[in-house]
Amino acid sequence: MEATRSPMIHQPRTLGELSLLFQRIEHPLLWAGGTYLMSRSDFYPFPSKAQIVDLGRIEELKRISRTDRHIDIGAMVTTSSLLSAGKLVLPSILKSALGSIISHITRRQITIGGSVCEPESRMAFSTALAVLDAQAEIRKWDEGRFTAAWIPVNRLYDKRGALLLGKTPFVLTKIRLGLEWGDFQRFVLIDNPIRTPDTAILVAFQATRNQTALTKVRFSASFPKRAFHLSPELENQLSLLNLPIHPDRVNTISYEMAHDLMNRHESITEFQAERTRRVFESFLHELNIQTLS
Amino acid sequence: MKLECTIDSKALTLHVNSTKPLSLMLIEDVGVKSMLSHCRGNACGNCIVLVDDVAVLSCIVPAFRLKDAKIRTFETFHRTRLCRDIERAYRVSGNKPCPDCYASKTLLIESILTELMGSSRSREEGVVDEKAIMQELSLNTCPCMDVTELLAITIQAFEYRRRRRGSN
Ligand SMILES: Cc1cc2nc3c(=O)[nH]c(=O)nc-3n(C[C@H](O)[C@H](O)[C@H](O)COP(=O)(O)OP(=O)(O)OC[C@H]3O[C@@H](n4cnc5c(N)ncnc54)[C@H](O)[C@@H]3O)c2cc1C
Numbered sequence: 001m002e003a004t005r006s007p008m009i010h011q012p013r014t015l016g017e018l019s020l021l022f023q024r025i026e027h028p029l030l031w032a033g034g035t036y037l038m039s040r041s042d043f044y045p046f047p048s049k050a051q052i053v054d055l056g057r058i059e060e061l062k063r064i065s066r067t068d069r070h071i072d073i074g075a076m077v078t079t080s081s082l083l084s085a086g087k088l089v090l091p092s093i094l095k096s097a098l099g100s101i102i103s104h105i106t107r108r109q110i111t112i113g114g115s116v117c118e119p120e121s122r123m124a125f126s127t128a129l130a131v132l133d134a135q136a137e138i139r140k141w142d143e144g145r146f147t148a149a150w151i152p153v154n155r156l157y158d159k160r161g162a163l164l165l166g167k168t169p170f171v172l173t174k175i176r177l178g179l180e181w182g183d184f185q186r187f188v189l190i191d192n193p194i195r196t197p198d199t200a201i202l203v204a205f206q207a208t209r210n211q212t213a214l215t216k217v218r219f220s221a222s223f224p225k226r227a228f229h230l231s232p233e234l235e236n237q238l239s240l241l242n243l244p245i246h247p248d249r250v251n252t253i254s255y256e257m258a259h260d261l262m263n264r265h266e267s268i269t270e271f272q273a274e275r276t277r278r279v280f281e282s283f284l285h286e287l288n289i290q291t292l293s
Numbered sequence: 294m295k296l297e298c299t300i301d302s303k304a305l306t307l308h309v310n311s312t313k314p315l316s317l318m319l320i321e322d323v324g325v326k327s328m329l330s331h332c333r334g335n336a337c338g339n340c341i342v343l344v345d346d347v348a349v350l351s352c353i354v355p356a357f358r359l360k361d362a363k364i365r366t367f368e369t370f371h372r373t374r375l376c377r378d379i380e381r382a383y384r385v386s387g388n389k390p391c392p393d394c395y396a397s398k399t400l401l402i403e404s405i406l407t408e409l410m411g412s413s414r415s416r417e418e419g420v421v422d423e424k425a426i427m428q429e430l431s432l433n434t435c436p437c438m439d440v441t442e443l444l445a446i447t448i449q450a451f452e453y454r455r456r457r458r459g460s461n
């Protein structure tokens with residue numbers, strides 16, 4: 001009995017075969033590592049009418065390549081293979097973000113594409129990509145064919161952190177990172193984003209120090225299931241600062257940041273905002289210490 | 294779907310829903326007694342088994358990814374020499390996990406030992422990153438043992454494993 005009610009599973013081997021499936025199936029459900037899909041409380045039994053497209057056999061999506069200008073990471077690269085393949089070439093912020101995922105056991109299963117396309121909530125990988133000005137290659141299924149576009153990762157989400165790509169079926173094929181990174185990069189995760197989403201925070205920050213001035217500051221913060229925070233205003237404000245930043249100013253800026261955070265995202269708690277403020281403040285103090293030493 | 298795979302050294306043909314989680318298959322279709330948990334996404338870390346010798350959380354692996362897979366649960370793992378390294382470390386420490394998480398914690402330690410043995414620096418010089426091991430151990434949330442105690446047990450078991458491999 002059980003077998004006859006099974007969802008249909010399609011396992012294409014190439015992007016060409018994937019496109020044929022998109023032609024035939026109206027709402028394909030793409031399956032990457034399956035960790036998000038299977039950890040939903042209503043996952044099983046899965047609707048028997050669902051048409052699952054397992055991306056796990058498409059070799060083109062498992063490649064990591066590098067030119068002298070950028071790194072391309074295929075959507076089906078797992079977080080553990082990216083960590084081990086990329087030890088020498090990845091920005092440290094991305095290594096910290098990938099390393100923050102508990103256990104080899106989950107890292108081997110979680111994919112880059114699944115992390116970026118998880119529909120509801122931003123976690124480690126998207127938070128780090130947001131400050132690296134990463135781009136996502138999205139192929140939308142439009143009028144019977146795929147149309148590809150590069151979209152900055154930090155424009156893929158709304159302020160709650162939900163994916164914005166709408167109802168048109170799409171596949172993310174790769175993530176592209178430029179090779180110019182700031183010389184100050186930090187990623188901090190506090191608490192477990194899956195087990196304790198109500199207190200967890202994820203913060204990413206990078207900047208370049210030019211003699212005594214800060215430039216190219218990027219900052220993002222995520223609060224699982226609640227908010228995804230970017231602040232171009234804060235980035236601009238910091239990018240004008242001279243180092244070292246006066247301690248009073250560090251304090252003021254960090255409180256302004258937390259205030260702005262609470263104003264823009266009603267869903268986050270004061271506790272989360274204060275945690276984020278302290279982490280942010282510690283980055284500025286660290287920048288000062290490095291300037292003075 | 295019809296699924297052919299090997300579970301605890303027995304070749305089986307199961308008729309299961311294509312998306313059925315491996316943990317539920319083991320509980321309902323195979324009757325594995327060491328498999329108790331199915332926490333539906335709360336990441337309890339208490340459902341670890343080996344698939345083709347690699348540790349997985351069985352509640353997030355669907356049947357359709359298991360064609361021809363070789364699945365090993367604690368039921369046969371505990372008869373191996375690999376398991377003896379870990380159980381010896383439990384004995385020496387005078388402590389061991391409670392019955393509910395014994396299987397998963399032991400397989401989690403095994404997965405850490407496999408990673409360590411795969412690194413030439415750890416294997417040859419015995420160097421380990423304690424912080425990374427603690428992070429690995431935190432995958433299992435069962436509070437019966439303190440993480441520093443589990444860390445000591447893991448390092449001890451790693452020593453046994455290294456010595457045994459060295460003498461082979
Ligand atoms: C036990 C556990 C622990 C976790 N721990 C952490 C952690 O410590 N830190 C952290 O950041 N995250 C963690 N996660 C969350 C995990 O990173 C997300 O669940 C992530 O979305 C999973 O990626 P996946 O490859 O398994 O995706 P899947 O579950 O396969 O897919 C996720 C979503 O993306 C869609 N999708 C996947 N690939 C594509 C593609 N190429 N194009 C278009 N759509 C696609 C799917 O349809 C689905 O909606 C954890 C999850 C679990 C279950």
Ligand code: FES
Nearest residue numbers: 332337338340352
């Ligand atoms: S039963 Fe698998 S993580 Fe809880």
Ligand code: FES
Nearest residue numbers: 391393394435437
């Ligand atoms: S199962 Fe180990 S203490 Fe609960």
